[in-house]
Amino acid sequence: MAGFVLGALAKAKPGRHEKRRIVVIRSFMAVFCQRAFVTREGGDFYQFLSATASLTGTGEYGTVPTMRTIAWIALVTCLAGACPAQRKSPMAPIEDVPGLPRVLLIGDSISIGYTLSAREALKGVANVHRIPTNGGPTSKGLSNIEDWLGSSKWDVIHFNWGLHDLCYRHSKSKTQGNRDKVNGSVTHSVEEYSANLKKLVLRMKKTGARLVFATTTPVPEGEAGRKVGDDLRYNKAALAVMEKHDVAVNDLHGLMAGKMDQFGTRPGNVHFKQEGSSLLAEQVARVIREVLAGGSE
Numbered sequence: 001m002a003g004f005v006l007g008a009l010a011k012a013k014p015g016r017h018e019k020r021r022i023v024v025i026r027s028f029m030a031v032f033c034q035r036a037f038v039t040r041e042g043g044d045f046y047q048f049l050s051a052t053a054s055l056t057g058t059g060e061y062g063t064v065p066t067m068r069t070i071a072w073i074a075l076v077t078c079l080a081g082a083c084p085a086q087r088k089s090p091m092a093p094i095e096d097v098p099g100l101p102r103v104l105l106i107g108d109s110i111s112i113g114y115t116l117s118a119r120e121a122l123k124g125v126a127n128v129h130r131i132p133t134n135g136g137p138t139s140k141g142l143s144n145i146e147d148w149l150g151s152s153k154w155d156v157i158h159f160n161w162g163l164h165d166l167c168y169r170h171s172k173s174k175t176q177g178n179r180d181k182v183n184g185s186v187t188h189s190v191e192e193y194s195a196n197l198k199k200l201v202l203r204m205k206k207t208g209a210r211l212v213f214a215t216t217t218p219v220p221e222g223e224a225g226r227k228v229g230d231d232l233r234y235n236k237a238a239l240a241v242m243e244k245h246d247v248a249v250n251d252l253h254g255l256m257a258g259k260m261d262q263f264g265t266r267p268g269n270v271h272f273k274q275e276g277s278s279l280l281a282e283q284v285a286r287v288i289r290e291v292l293a294g295g296s297e
Helices: 002-011 018-033 045-056 066-081 109-121 138-149 190-205 230-244 252-256 273-294
Strands: 102-106 127-130 154-161 210-214 249-251
Touching: 018 109, 102 109, 102 138, 109 127, 109 273, 138 190, 154 190, 154 273, 190 210, 190 230, 210 230, 210 273, 230 252, 249 273, 252 273
Parallel strands: 102 127, 102 154, 154 210, 210 249
Antiparallel strands: none
């Protein structure tokens, strides 16, 4: 089946479908070369889609072109034998197990990558929910925090904003997500980031939940829209906010510092392979256990 589809795509006439055909072919290559995270034996299908979208050079984090591309990737992945019919989405809502504390994960694609593994690690310990989207920059957090918190009681909120705040974008950039650290403008200055974080922390504190801030993971060399070292500057600003408001910290940056070559999806990319996401999930689960037990990191 896979060979038939690839053959048909290869013979198709060039034109407006050329780019789409290239995307599909690359998606097959990702499956069979195991450059993505999902296999017939298991893995995180959502991460596979994210990684394969990055391989194809499509838009970043849910733009319309990306969603169209993801539909194609899902199709060819099913044909390749890695159909996610039995796989869970980290975005899908869960039903609470009565009597267990409730945990909310807030974050971007890094947190999406570790959600399922963290949830599994905390099975029987806590009901681990997450926001139903990529958390984006702090401005998106401020616009959506009321909906994300809802009216339910939360025992722990584990959160991060950062990678989207420090990202430079330019409307004319052809790079994934319009990233451009040379000609673009930063999404939020470190001062704006700090002010927004303060507002978010104060709002989340009103829930009565115990808060845990996860430091922003490293920016590797060669990232098109992010400057090496900004992760440290923004984390420094964030840690000042957390110290002032007595918020526990989960140092995911420290966990992954110096390890992007080993655990990053590819050079110049902020995302993680399955092994990296699993490592993040282990620490997230451990810290949440400690906070639930009355301690903090």
